[in-house]
Every structure is written in structure tokens, then in C-alpha cells.
Amino acid sequence: MSAKKTLLSIENLDASIGDKNIIKNLNLKIHYGETHAIMGPNGSGKSTLAKALAGHPDCKITKGTIHFKNIDLLTLPVEERSNEGLFLGFQYPIEIPGLSNSVFLKAAINAKNKYQKLNDVSATDFIKELKQKADMMGINQSFLSRGVNEGYSGGEKKRNEILQMLMLKPTLSVLDETDSGLDIDSMKIVSKGINSMLGEDTSSIVITHYERLLKYIKPDVVHVFHNGRIIKSGDYMLARELEEKGYEWLTNE
Amino acid sequence: MANERIIKELMNPNDLDSFSSINQENAWLNGYNKESYLKLLERPIPSNKNEEWRYTKISEAVNQFFLKAKGNKTLPYEFNDDESFDDDIRIYFYNGTYFHQGELPAYITTLKISQDHPYFESKIYDGNKSNDCLINALNTVLLTDMLSIETKSNQKIDKMIRIINLSHKDSALCPRISVNLAKNSSIKIFEHHQSSESSVLNSNIDIQLEENSTLDYFRLIEKQTQSHDLSSQKINIGENSRVNLFCLDSGADTSRSNIDVELDGDNSAININALFTPSEALHSGNQLKINHNAKGTKSSLDFRGILDDSSAGVFFGKVKVHKNSSQTTANMSNQNLLLSDYAKISTKPILEIYNDDVECSHSATSGNLDDEKIFYIKSRGIDEESAKKFLVQSFAAKIINKITHANMRETFNNHLLKSLKIN
Ligand SMILES: Nc1ncnc2c1ncn2[C@@H]1O[C@H](COP(=O)(O)OP(=O)(O)OP(=O)(O)O)[C@@H](O)[C@H]1O
Numbered sequence: 106m107s108a109k110k111t112l113l114s115i116e117n118l119d120a121s122i123g124d125k126n127i128i129k130n131l132n133l134k135i136h137y138g139e140t141h142a143i144m145g146p147n148g149s150g151k152s153t154l155a156k157a158l159a160g161h162p163d164c165k166i167t168k169g170t171i172h173f174k175n176i177d178l179l180t181l182p183v184e185e186r187s188n189e190g191l192f193l194g195f196q197y198p199i200e201i202p203g204l205s206n207s208v209f210l211k212a213a214i215n216a217k218n219k220y221q222k223l224n225d226v227s228a229t230d231f232i233k234e235l236k237q238k239a240d241m242m243g244i245n246q247s248f249l250s251r252g253v254n255e256g257y258s259g260g261e262k263k264r265n266e267i268l269q270m271l272m273l274k275p276t277l278s279v280l281d282e283t284d285s286g287l288d289i290d291s292m293k294i295v296s297k298g299i300n301s302m303l304g305e306d307t308s309s310i311v312i313t314h315y316e317r318l319l320k321y322i323k324p325d326v327v328h329v330f331h332n333g334r335i336i337k338s339g340d341y342m343l344a345r346e347l348e349e350k351g352y353e354w355l356t357n358e
Numbered sequence: 359m360a361n362e363r364i365i366k367e368l369m370n371p372n373d374l375d376s377f378s379s380i381n382q383e384n385a386w387l388n389g390y391n392k393e394s395y396l397k398l399l400e401r402p403i404p405s406n407k408n409e410e411w412r413y414t415k416i417s418e419a420v421n422q423f424f425l426k427a428k429g430n431k432t433l434p435y436e437f438n439d440d441e442s443f444d445d446d447i448r449i450y451f452y453n454g455t456y457f458h459q460g461e462l463p464a465y466i467t468t469l470k471i472s473q474d475h476p477y478f479e480s481k482i483y484d485g486n487k488s489n490d491c492l493i494n495a496l497n498t499v500l501l502t503d504m505l506s507i508e509t510k511s512n513q514k515i516d517k518m519i520r521i522i523n524l525s526h527k528d529s530a531l532c533p534r535i536s537v538n539l540a541k542n543s544s545i546k547i548f549e550h551h552q553s554s555e556s557s558v559l560n561s562n563i564d565i566q567l568e569e570n571s572t573l574d575y576f577r578l579i580e581k582q583t584q585s586h587d588l589s590s591q592k593i594n595i596g597e598n599s600r601v602n603l604f605c606l607d608s609g610a611d612t613s614r615s616n617i618d619v620e621l622d623g624d625n626s627a628i629n630i631n632a633l634f635t636p637s638e639a640l641h642s643g644n645q646l647k648i649n650h651n652a653k654g655t656k657s658s659l660d661f662r663g664i665l666d667d668s669s670a671g672v673f674f675g676k677v678k679v680h681k682n683s684s685q686t687t688a689n690m691s692n693q694n695l696l697l698s699d700y701a702k703i704s705t706k707p708i709l710e711i712y713n714d715d716v717e718c719s720h721s722a723t724s725g726n727l728d729d730e731k732i733f734y735i736k737s738r739g740i741d742e743e744s745a746k747k748f749l750v751q752s753f754a755a756k757i758i759n760k761i762t763h764a765n766m767r768e769t770f771n772n773h774l775l776k777s778l779k780i781n
């Protein structure tokens with residue numbers, strides 16, 4: 106196998122929210138084409154890591170570096186991280202009543218195009234693609250003119266996150282518990298969406314509590330997160346082991 | 359009394375004749391002007407301690423009103439009518455006079471003081487009788503012409519009646535409109551106060567609806583500079599009739615709207631959807647008094663304030679459900695978005711209920727833009743400024759989207775974006 110190119114490299118990272126240090130000396134490297142799963146107990150800092158990557162203002166980096174596509178990610182504002190190809194699927198997607206889904210998505214795509222010095226997307230191309238991908242995500246057309254996540258059920262919000270991901274075509278997707286609260290059919294739809302994005306030039310970090318999603322998307326690496334850092338890494342079999350034994354055998358060591 | 363001093367310093371009663379040269383030949387109207395003026399001398403100008411006038415610098419507005427009224431002079435008019443739709447009837451109010459292009463339909467009359475005396479007199483009298491407020495009294499002091507809109511039974515009018523108030527610099531303007539809808543009739547009115555500088559506008563409208571009639575009424579007040587905008591809307595609604603009122607007020611030094619609604623007929627209804635968007639050091643004051651006087655009546659008030667810079671907004675809403683008004687529905691909501699740490703809002707929704715068989719709700723919220731929403735939008739590649747604009751627009755969209763009339767929705771949306779400095 107030829108030498109793999111690094112997409113994301115986190116080194117000795119400390120991150121805090123308020124006065125509380127949550128990410129503690131984290132190291133993680135992700136190559137192009139890889140899918141990494143992150144599992145770990147509640148409150149271990151998984152969402153904080155996702156926020157640190159996306160640049161949430163509450164999350165302060167106190168030590169270490171993050172490089173994305175060899176760019177110092179920490180120097181980029183939130184929107185440029187997205188325009189560079191980083192996507193965060195929120196654990197709790199935000200409702201924005203009154204801002205229509207399609208207006209929002211079109212603005213997002215055009216922002217990215219502008220950043221990459223490309224022309225605006227044509228209205229017809231946009232609608233065509235949006236309809237096709239909404240179909241794939243089992244999202245009814247009528248949702249597209251509704252406010253972003255406005256009055257959506259939990260599962261609908263998660264499918265909408267994946268729809269946004271498909272439309273924005275990120276290089277790295279960080280999906281924070283996108284599988285939580287999904288019924289069996291939605292789980293299949295969401296995994297299909299995630300899988301359709303995977304390729305040699307894209308990578309993803311999938312944060313999850315359940316082995317179920319991983320069965321569909323077959324991660325290359327599974328990490329166990331505890332107390333703000335990775336305490337164990339393995340392959341897919343580690344996820345199955347965790348499903349059976351829980352975390353205690355690791356966290357008590 | 360302070361107000362007496364203010365008024366007396368500015369003018370003496372003998373000066374009244376000089377308000378308008380047209381007035382001089384019409385002794386009876388002068389009588390009304392004079393009477394109203396004397397009434398003003400008697401009433402105390404409300405202070406800031408008065409709950410209904412708190413945060414409204416009314417004495418300054420009254421002061422300016424008389425200063426400007428004294429200086430009123432006839433100037434050639436300038437049109438600045440940027441929007442027009444083919445299905446409009448357009449009427450302008452300028453320099454104390456209504457004028458229009460082409461022939462007016464039979465249901466609209468401009469009442470000149472030199473004509474139709476008894477008719478005009480009865481109209482003023484109706485208005486004054488039912489509306490004993492400061493704004494109305496001020497309006498009558500300068501009153502010259504009146505616009506009367508009167509439908510016949512079963513008359514449904516699709517055209518939009520556009521009434522454009524053109525204030526010019528250093529003027530006081532007192533338009534007066536009387537609207538009477540007969541049974542089974544419907545009309546649409548769009549009242550537009552174009553942006554002006556150094557002026558005082560005092561507009562009064564008296565609206566009566568008989569049974570089964572509908573009025574769609576749009577009010578657009580553009581941003582006023584060094585100006586005051588006072589208005590009184592008095593609305594009486596008969597059986598099974600309804601009024602849908604949309605307002606956009608971008609603020610003035612003092613912008614004050616008094617809306618008084620009497621739901622007199624069974625199953626009568628009022629819907630008011632309003633946006634107020636003052637910026638800089640401007641003010642927007644909204645006072646509503648809704649009386650549910652009959653069975654099955656409905657009121658729905660949805661006011662949204664977007665306040666920038668060091669502006670101030672006021673919402674004072676009082677909905678009263680009287681004893682015999684069973685099966686009443688009353689919903690009142692005031693939500694405010696403060697875009698700056700210096701912007702202020704005072705909100706007071708009051709429900710007074712004297713009947714058990716009612717469905718009522720009221721709510722008032724005020725807050726800043728939500729940081730989590732801004733982050734969510736930015737995380738999709740959109741810059742901070744655009745993210746904020748989206749949020750402000752989405753907040754206002756809840757009102758704008760309730761306008762079913764497509765041209766009006768577009769007009770209101772354009773003016774909204776203009777007042778928010780978006781685009
Ligand atoms: N805004 C905040 N203020 C204070 N503490 C916070 C804040 N956000 C997160 N924390 C704390 O940081 C720790 C890590 O939270 P985080 O959301 O990253 O956990 P998680 O691993 O994603 O958990 P879960 O599996 O429940 O989603 C928790 O103890 C949490 O209480």
C-alpha cells in the first residue's frame with residue numbers, strides 16, 4: 106500500500122469550556138479515505154472535540170495544534186473551516202424558524218463556491234440536486250421550503266444534517282451521534298447517505314454510542330474516548346467488544 | 359400647567375387663522391380647529407410617569423407640531439413614488455390637501471372644506487365623538503380636508519386604495535380618513551408614510567364595518583428623520599366582519615400609534631400583525647386597546663420588534679373581554695429582538711377578562727440574537743454578518759409571510775430590508 110496522505114492531524118490538544126479543561130492532550134491522525142469511529146461514555150468530551158474542530162466560540166484551545174489539509178485549522182474562522190471542506194453534523198441540530206431550508210443551503214453552497222472562486226450555483230441545478238438528495242434521505246419536498254429544522258422530529262433533524270452534508274460535499278465529515286434517536290429505517294437511510302460520501306478523497310469521524318451504525322458503515326478505526334482523550338484504538342471488532350462489555354474494563358484500568 | 363406653557367409660548371389663539379389660508383373662509387371649520395385647540399389647552403400633556411405614554415416623548419412631539427404648524431407654507435410638491443402597481447388607486451395627501459390622478463371611483467370622496475359642509479361636519483363630528491384622545495385633538499386643530507371611503511352593500515373592491523402621505527421639510531401634516539364598509543363588502547387600503555425630514559405627521563383614521571364585511575389594511579411608516587409620527591386608528595367592527603391590519607414602522611424621533619378596536623358585532627374579528635424596526639436613536643411606540651364587546655369575537659395581535667443601535671420600542675397592549683362576550687378568543691404576543699446592547703424595549707401585554715368562556719393567551723419575550731444559531735449557520739460556510747441577517751430576516755418572516763397579498767408582501771419585505779440595512 107502506498108504511503109497514505111494525512112487529512113487531519115491533532116497533536117497534544119487541550120481544549121476547555123469555561124474554566125473546565127475537557128480535552129486533555131489528545132492526539133489523532135486521519136488519512137484521506139478513512140472512517141474513524143469514536144465511542145466513549147457520556148461526558149467524556151466527544152462533542153467537545155467536534156466543537157473544537159468546527160470552531161465553536163465557547164471551546165477554547167489552550168494547547169496543541171490541529172492541521173487540516175496541512176492548514177493550521179485554528180487560525181481559520183468557523184465559516185472558512187466549512188468552506189475548506191470540514192462538516193459538523195450536530196448532536197443537537199439547531200432550529201431556525203423562518204429561514205427556509207433551500208434558501209439556507211443555497212447560501213451555504215454559494216458561500217463555498219465564492220471561497221473557491223467559483224460561480225454561483227444555477228438555480229435549476231441546485232433544485233435538481235436538492236430534490237434528488239432529499240429523496241435519497243427520505244425527506245419530503247415540502248420540508249425544503251420549511252424553516253431549517255423547524256418543527257422537525259428528532260430523526261428528521263438527523264436526516265436533514267446528512268442532507269446538508271451531501272449537498273456541501275465536505276472532505277471531512279464529523280458526525281456527532283447522527284444515529285441517536287433513529288428508527289431502523291432511518292438508520293439504514295442515514296448509513297446509505299454516509300456511505301455514499303465515502304471515497305478515496307474523503308474521510309469521516311463518526312461519534313456514536315452504538316455498534317449498530319458501524320455495522321453499516323464499516324469504520325477503519327474505532328477509538329475509545331475517555332476523560333478527554335483516546336484510551337484505546339482498534340478495528341471494528343473493538344466496537345463489538347464494547348457493545349458486549351461496556352466501558353468499565355477500559356476505564357478502570 | 360406645563361403643556362399650557364408650551365402651547366401658549368408658541369402661539370396665541372388669534373394665530374389659528376394663519377394655519378391655513380384655506381381655513382379663513384370657513385368659519386365653522388375654524389370653529390372646530392379652535393375648539394380642539396382650546397380642548398388641548400385644558401388637558402394635561404401626559405408625562406413619562408403616565409403608564410400609557412411612558413418612553414414616548416410626547417411633549418416634544420406636541421411642541422414640534424405647533425412649531426411646524428405655524429411655519430406651514432405651500433410648497434410645490436415633489437413626487438417620489440417608487441412603487442406602483444397597475445391595480446392601484448393612488449391618492450396623495452400633501453400640504454393639507456388630498457389629490458389624485460384621474461377620476462376617483464364613486465366610493466371614494468375627497469371632502470374639501472369649501473364643499474359638502476354638512477356632510478364633512480358630520481364626519482368630523484363622528485370622529486371626534488368616538489376618539490377623545492390627544493392625537494385626535496391635535497389632528498383636528500389643523501384639519502382641512504378629509505378622505506371618505508364608503509362602500510355599498512355587496513360591493514367587493516379588488517383594487518388597492520393607496521394613500522400616500524407626503525411630508526415636506528418643516529411641515530405639520532394632518533390627514534384624516536373615514537372608512538365605512540356596508541354589508542357584505544370588502545376593500546383593501548394601503549397607507550404609506552414616506553420617509554421625511556423635520557416634519558410632524560398626525561394621521562387619524564376612523565373605520566366602521568357593518569355585517570359580513572372585510573377590510574385589509576396595510577400601514578407602512580418609513581424611517582423618519584428628526585420627525586414625529588403620531589397616529590390614531592379607531593376601528594369598530596360589526597357582526598361577522600373582520601379587519602386584517604399589517605404594520606411596518608421603522609421609527610421616528612417619536613413614533614406613536616394608538617389603535618382602538620371595538621369588536622361590537624357577534625363573531626367579529628381583528629388580526630394585527632406588526633413589525634417595528636427602529637434604529638439609531640429612534641423610537642417606535644405601539645398602543646393597542648381591544649374591547650371584546652360581543653359573543654364569539656376574536657382578536658389576534660402579533661407584534662415583533664427589531665431594535666438596533668440606541669433605539670427604543672414600546673408595546674402596550676390591553677385586551678378587555680367584557681361580561682357578555684362568551685366564546686371569545688384573544689391572543690396577544692410581543693417578541694423583540696435587540697441587536698445592540700443600547701437598544702431598549704418596554705412591553706406590557708394586559709388581559710382583562712370578565713367572562714369565563716374565553717380562550718386567551720399572551721406572551722412577551724425580548725432577547726438578543728442566539729449565538730448557537732449564529733454558530734450553526736456559520737458552520738455551514740456562511741459568514742457572520744450574513745448569518746445575523748438571516749436570523750433577523752427569519753424573525754421578521756413570521757410576520758411578513760402572513761401577508762397573503764403578493765404585491766404587498768413584496769413591498770413590505772423590500773422596505774423591511776431597507777430599514778434593516780440589508781441588501
Ligand atoms: N457549555 C458548557 N459549560 C460547562 N460544561 C460543559 C459545557 N459543554 C460541555 N461541558 C462539559 O464538558 C464535558 C464533556 O461534554 P461533551 O458534550 O463533550 O461530552 P460527550 O462525550 O459528547 O457526551 P455525550 O455522550 O453525552 O454526548 C461534560 O462534563 C460537560 O458537562
Ligand SMILES: [Mg+2]
Pocket residue numbers: 151152153196281282
Ligand atoms: Mg456528545
